[in-house]
Amino acid sequence: MTDKKTIKKSSLDDLFKKMMADGKRVLAPVRKGETVLFQEVDGYSAVAADYVQTTLSAKEALLPRCEEMMRFTTAQSTVSLEEGPAKPSPVVVFGVRPCDARSIAVVNAVYLKDYNDALYKEKSDSTTIIAVSCAKSDEYCFCTSVGGSPGSTEGSDILLTLIDGDTYLAEILTDKGKAVVSIAPALFAAAGSEVKEKHLADVPVQFDLGALEKKLPGAFDGAVWITQSLRCIGCGTCSYVCPACTCFDIQDETDGTRGMRFRCWDSCGFGQFTLHTSGHNPREVQSQRWRQRIMHKFSYQPDQLQVVGCVGCGRCSRACPVDMNILQHIKDIVEAR
Amino acid sequence: MQDxxxxxxxxxxxxxxxxxxxGYGQGTGDRVRAIFIQKPEDAGRLIMDGRCVQNLAGYLMKHEVRALGRAAxxxxxxxLRSIAQLMYEEQFKDSDVAVIGISDANELVDLPDLNALKEYVRANPLKLTPEEQxxxxxxxxxxxxxxxxxxMEETSKCIKxxxxxxxxxxCYCARCTVEVxxxxxxxxPSHDLGNLEWHIMRAMHLAGRCVNCGECTRACPVGIPLRLLNQRIIADIADNFGEEEDYALAAFKPDDKEDFIR
Incomplete structure (x- = not known):
């Protein structure tokens, strides 16, 4: 049984300060020009108000765009490893949307299932997610079509839902969530009979996920991929704003005899992504890369990892410079005869 | 105009x-997007209004678009400027493409072939607007x-x-410098140095070639005002070479009076 409490919006600044005093870095959505990005904040006043979705997801707290893996020194015929980067300090990510919190299960399936990725595990263990339910959605949102909802608790440690102008219903979902409450118990009050459902955005179901998963294996050789991706320009924006995209590239940087190894985000939209050393490229053209994006999320990942690689946050469509609308493309595939 | x-x-x-x-057609909500019309009866889907600003020239070099046949x-x-520059760089030949030109005054321009396009571009040299300047x-x-x-603040947002x-x-290099x-x-890597190097390198490679379409800035998901880098170079070229100079910083002349380049 989920522990339900309430917390006043006006108490959040106190909560932030108490978490910081407890040694945690607090990341929250901050408005920067026309973007809303997760950044380290020193109080609640910095948090952006009134946005549907952040421009980039909270994935970066667990999987940074570029992350030091190790340092090394080379001598004539030896390579010695130096002490790696310092252990990350505990992080609380505030203001994560329920769709993004659900996406952590996808990233976990890749980084913790067959292989226990130590760098990722460290961050995952020391990160607490305080999600905030969606009271608003837009035409790009489709969480309910892929198993989520604007008030889904999956992946969150605490889920806050604004139930009147100044009061959040706080669902305390995990031990990490309880730990946050225990830092500042006085800020939380016992909840009454409040229900969150009527305070959530209305996000209609737009397609049948089961029908899509059935259809995709037979669609590999279809012309649909070419038609849909004619306007795709092959940048990595969709992958990089996606909370559930997990592919990476390894880069070594050296300066004389010393060097560093980085793990960097990579994208199946890039031509070089599958380029072999021989010069052969199994995904030579953009339509094949677009097919991979859809197949990976909606066919291969459900098959192999038992997770759908998309949480319906809509970021890829919002951010796409050429208006590749994933929801529209999926609906076209489901509805095609 | 649209008609x-x-x-x-x-x-x-x-x-x-x-x-x-x-051309441009209806996109999501009030967005427009690139569309590829293959039948005369579908031509009615074409849109032309103030939202139609995406630089479509890059599609002329895309494999799947080329596979459709000769394009207009x-x-x-x-x-138009992009096409002129791409022709100068021998990226396609006159016969590859037909142009439905639209002037800055929003009039259809009759450009029967790409030589006419080159002349038209030459007669309308690139200038920054007073706001851009x-x-x-x-x-x-x-x-x-x-x-x-x-x-540093702007490029720190870059996610590469x-x-x-x-x-x-x-940017049509078969293998971009960043991938060599x-x-x-x-x-x-997308750290501070990597981001800065990338944007400086790209701006320098576009010196004398950038047509100031603003596509890089519109495309950037994190809102970096990249065109400012290119506009500064456009202003420098105008100051140092004059606005009439063709392809300054992008061409080599065997009789160049500077000898460091030989």
Whole structure:
């Protein structure tokens, strides 16, 4: 049984300060020009108000765009490893949307299932997610079509839902969530009979996920991929704003005899992504890369990892410079005869 | 205007002069997007209004678009400039493409072939608008430290998605410098140095080639005002070479009076 409490919006600044005093870095959505990005904040006043979705997801707290893996020194015929980067300090990510919190299960399936990725595990263990339910959605949102909802608790440690102008219903979902409450118990009050459902955005179901998963294996050789991706320009924006995209590239940087190894985000939209050393490229053209994006999320990942690689946050469509609308493309595939 | 474009597209498609017309059509909500019209009866989907600013020229070099056959392209001034530059760089030949030109005054321009396009572009040299110049001047008026802080703040948002490169018709290198790793010329990871190196390198490679379409800035998912880098270079070229000079910083002349380049 989920522990339900309430917390006043006006108490959040106190909560932030108490978490910081407890040694945690607090990341929250901050408005920067026309973007809303997760950044380290020193109080609640910095948090952006009134946005549907952040421009980039909270994935970066667990999987940074570029992350030091190790340092090394080379001598004539030896390579010695130096002490790696310092252990990350505990992080609380505030203001994560329920769709993004659900996406952590996808990233976990890749980084913790067959292989226990130590760098990722460290961050995952020391990160607490305080999600905030969606009271608003837009035409790009489709969480309910892929198993989520604007008030889904999956992946969150605490889920806050604004139930009147100044009061959040706080669902305390995990031990990490309880730990946050225990830092500042006085800020939380016992909840009454409040229900969150009527305070959530209305996000209609737009397609049948089961029908899509059935259809995709037979669609590999279809012309649909070419038609849909004619306007795709092959940048990595969709992958990089996606909370559930997990592919990476390894880069070594050296300066004389010393060097560093980085793990960097990579994208199946890039031509070089599958380029072999021989010069052969199994995904030579953009339509094949677009097919991979859809197949990976909606066919291969459900098959192999038992997770759908998309949480319906809509970021890829919002951010796409050429208006590749994933929801529209999926609906076209489901509805095609 | 829109009706004239639709009429022209229909003529080109039904006469067999082209197999595809690249233009703008309805997108998500109030967005427009690139569309690829292959049948005369679909030409009515073409849109032309103030939202139609994406530089479509890059599609002329895309594999799947080329596979559709000879193309006509709806081309406002930045697209016309891009095509002229791409021809100068021998990226396609006169016979490859037909143009439905639109002037800055929003009139259909009759450009029967790409030589006519080149002449039209030559007669309308690239100039920054007063607003653009003011923005360049605002950055110039900063101290070096302020300008450094400005660009470090902006480029720190970069995630190396390369939307700037992918959206730019001038970025067509089969293998971009950032992907050459033997030796590694610029830093790939998206840390401060990697981001800064990338954007400086790209701006320098576009010197004298950028047509100021603004596509890099519109494409950037994190809102980095990349065009300011290019506009500063455009202003420098105008100051140092004059606005009439063809392809300054992008061409080599065997009789160049400077001898360091030989």
């Amino acid at each position: 004239k474009i639709i009429q022209k597209a229909k003529e080109l498609l039904s006469g067999g002069a082209v197999q595809v017309v690249i 392209i709806v081309a406002r001034m930045p697209v 003011a923005e360049v001047d605002r950055l110039d008026a900063m101290t070096r430290e302020e300008r450094w802080a400005f660009w 998605c390369y939307a700037c490169r992918a959206s730019c018709p001038m 790793n033997q030796p590694q010329w610029i830093s790939v």
